Amino acid sequence: MAEQQIPKATVKRLPLYYRFLQRLYRSGRERISSLEISEALRIDSATIRRDLSYLGGLGKKGYGYNVAHLIQFLTHYLGHDEVTNVVLIGAGNLGMALLHHNFYMTKHLNIFAAFDKDEQKIGRTVNGIPIYAMHDFAELVRKAGIEVAILTIPVASVEPVVEQVVESGIRGILNFSPIRLKVPPYVRVHNIDVTMELQTLIYFLKQDAEYQEE
Amino acid sequence: MAEQQIPKATVKRLPLYYRFLQRLYRSGRERISSLEISEALRIDSATIRRDLSYLGGLGKKGYGYNVAHLIQFLTHYLGHDEVTNVVLIGAGNLGMALLHHNFYMTKHLNIFAAFDKDEQKIGRTVNGIPIYAMHDFAELVRKAGIEVAILTIPVASVEPVVEQVVESGIRGILNFSPIRLKVPPYVRVHNIDVTMELQTLIYFLKQDAEYQEE
DNA sequence: TAGATTGTTAATCGATTAACAATC
């Protein structure tokens, strides 16, 4: 790990580029310029060139980027050439929605197992994914080498569950609960908070409206 | 609108402060310092003081912030003192999850109606929320004065639906589809892309691991 | 008064964008 450390902002955009390029590739496109990507994705072309240049000399002056070549590079770079198994905790409404979906657009992501405390659900499968009791969590995670858990449980149950998750050796949590998880520093948490996103959107709309008026 | 324009980064944190303060208030707390908020929320205390100072002189030197007073201010500032009605389009798994939830923790947000194309679902209600056909969309939106739509439909149906949504006069869209919506500049779109969030989380984990090794 | 804590100035950091020499 010598050169390493690509800016966070860039990392967040890479999957966007990846997705766009795949669409492009399917449409039979051979080459693309940063300006064209820029127009499609509404990201400044200089930003795109800079982002891609962090990864190495992927473009050719006067030509642009070769679509197939760029996809190949990103696939490997983002680790999309191997399947990452994750687990889901909490098979309620939202959990079920994710189980049914199971990232079907994205072959390299897979929900390996789900967990719930409802006796009715334990032992069944949803979309081919088995539902277990939390009792079996640590063992399954260890055996299957799982590193990431998706958390879709009610706020009330979060604390004890997170403790169990952390103890099991999980290193990343995608958290849908609207509370800050108590985890040691080596565990990464990504929060998806629909309520907050909606509030923020509404706030900006109000601001727009006020700006109009004045 | 004179002073206006609070930084985006600040706006995103305000709901976080709000939520924390409410919890504090319920626990009977009367005052709080930026340092204490900082520790609870893991945000630099200077950032918190700066954020709050944008809103006006809400604190007292040597004392900190009065919890009740701060909540009162934020409630009004964020518009939490009146209900914002939104609509949801696409009553599939994810849509159903949101309908069942309906922001029950947040009294000022309400899903007013849902829309779907499935004849089986049209006419029924979920968690008290009626499901209509898209045919009725524009009229309902206009009559109820709705400004925000939550989009939880499959990628394939996005394009025509978005057209309809835009025509209806909706000004904000909370979009769960993993594609860029084609909307005029006066319509705000917030994207929530679970797949991308998960990919980014996994990428950072890999980076952490490599950093460990070296 | 002595101690605590804000609000803000100045420094720093990270990200975006303009502009253009290099070069395919």
Add this chain to the structure above:
DNA sequence: TAGATTGTTAATCGATTAACAATC
């Protein structure tokens, strides 16, 4: 060769943080 387009330098912007005078 002429035209196109990268990769990068320099400028700019927005956000964070350190530090401290003001003051409750």
